[in-house]
Amino acid sequence: MVANKLLTLAFVKTPTNILLGYKKRGFGMGRWNGFGGKVEVGETIDGAAKRELMEESGLVANTLHKIGILMFEFVGDPQLMEVHVFTTNEWKGTITESDEMRPEWFPIESIPYKKMWTDDQFWFPYMLNARPFYGYFTFEGMHKIVYHRLDSVNDLGLVEIPQQPRQPVI
Ligand SMILES: COc1nc(N)nc2c1ncn2[C@H]1C[C@H](O)[C@@H](COP(=O)(O)OP(=O)(O)OP(=O)(O)O)O1
Numbered sequence: 001m002v003a004n005k006l007l008t009l010a011f012v013k014t015p016t017n018i019l020l021g022y023k024k025r026g027f028g029m030g031r032w033n034g035f036g037g038k039v040e041v042g043e044t045i046d047g048a049a050k051r052e053l054m055e056e057s058g059l060v061a062n063t064l065h066k067i068g069i070l071m072f073e074f075v076g077d078p079q080l081m082e083v084h085v086f087t088t089n090e091w092k093g094t095i096t097e098s099d100e101m102r103p104e105w106f107p108i109e110s111i112p113y114k115k116m117w118t119d120d121q122f123w124f125p126y127m128l129n130a131r132p133f134y135g136y137f138t139f140e141g142m143h144k145i146v147y148h149r150l151d152s153v154n155d156l157g158l159v160e161i162p163q164q165p166r167q168p169v170i
Helices: 045-057 120-128
Strands: 005-013 017-023 065-074 081-088 101-107 133-140 144-152
Touching: 005 045, 017 045, 045 081, 045 101, 065 120, 081 120, 120 133, 120 144
Parallel strands: 005 081, 065 133
Antiparallel strands: 005 017, 017 101, 065 081, 133 144
């Protein structure tokens, strides 16, 4: 069994707008997304989320609210991605482009789903409405979702996080 890859994903939002970043390199390149990345050894998940937000957007969030847990399986890969999703509506600092991300505000009614990961259109409504959620998505390649489930949850701390792919890895 391979340990899950632990990642964060944070969104800065107001009642009408959301800040997204255009990924300029690496995993998810060419897509708009929230700000996040790997949890480093010795970091808490919350600490990693704040660090990644600051590195990729220039913004400092004193408080991040955990709003979801997403599991991503890529057919043939024995390692699951375990992504902890956060939001904040309180931040300090100046929005700054990094070598990894180009941040830009979008009106909530014009989120560019066609230029984002295909799973986002499923769980964004939960995130935008502050409804805690748990999702599991199985991808074949980088676009096609071959399985998904999405649940509203009362307590994210009680979510049972899978440790291996649903599909046998040959
Ligand atoms: C598969 O579907 C996904 N959808 C969405 N919306 N976001 C995803 C998906 N898969 C991964 N992500 C997120 C999780 C992270 O926030 C980033 C990936 O992080 P990255 O690999 O760039 O991590 P870093 O630590 O920043 O990487 P470097 O060490 O290369 O800087 O995407």
